[in-house]
Amino acid sequence: MTVSCNRGNADLAEALIPAPEPAGVADDADRDSFLIASPKPAPLFLNLEERPDIILLSYLDPALRERVVAFFRDLTGSHKIAAVVLSNAVMFDIPPALAFALCWEESSYKPQAINLNRNDTIDRGLFQLNSASFPNLEVEDFYDPEVNSRLGLAHLRWCLNTAGTEVAGLAMYNAGIYRVRSVGTPKNTLDYVSRILKNQRRIEELFKAEYSRIAWTETEEPEKKEKFSLRLSLLTPLGGR
Secondary structure (H helix, E strand, O other): OEEOOOOOOOOOOOOOOOOOOOOOHHHHHHHHHHHHOOOOOOOOOOOOOOOOOHHHHHHHOOOOHHHHHHHHHHHHOOHHHHHHHHHHHHHOOOOHHHHHHHHHHHHOOOOOOEEEOOOOOEEEOOOOEEOOOOOOOOHHHHOOHHHHHHHHHHHHHHHHHHHOOHHHHHHHHHHOHHHHHHOOOOHHHHHHHHHHHHHHHHHHHHHHHHHHHHHHHOOOOHHHHHHHHHHHHHHHHHHOO
């Protein structure tokens, strides 16, 4: 396997990008039907009592949106990548921290990342879209952050819907639905899923810390402090998992 994707922040992940296998023809047809029907924003299902997503809630707040984009700009090193991944995560009802954890694992936030697989297929771009799974996509589109993140997160949503759980959905994203269902999940895919979920939690905690700093160090007006304190009360479930 040849990988020309160099990772920058080694503390977030250590392993090379695993080489996913393309899904079967029938699976691709189902997936393609889903992608074609997915340009409209997906409905958001927020269970605030069970597990509020403070990143999503903050992004949907016009007063905080640019703060959220700035946080992910610093994380990814690119305002454009931060903005397009956030907007597509919201469109496909995917927790932003999960979207960015997956993006890190796949490409280290490098739009030009490329991975040559043993089966002669090629993974390209932020979410390492596979050439066999997206045969009609122009080469330059694989490297377009907007196109790549939209298709990558649409595909993740399809995997999550098909699998029913985050763990199984991420496994299908990496190894393919046919392999996961018929052969089982290989160890390298289980490790892949574990790294993503660990980094998802880490991103959530980093955001929680940054959110708290912004709320209390930059807000001096009593009425605004009260407003922020109400928002901060939503953060507890993230730290208590």
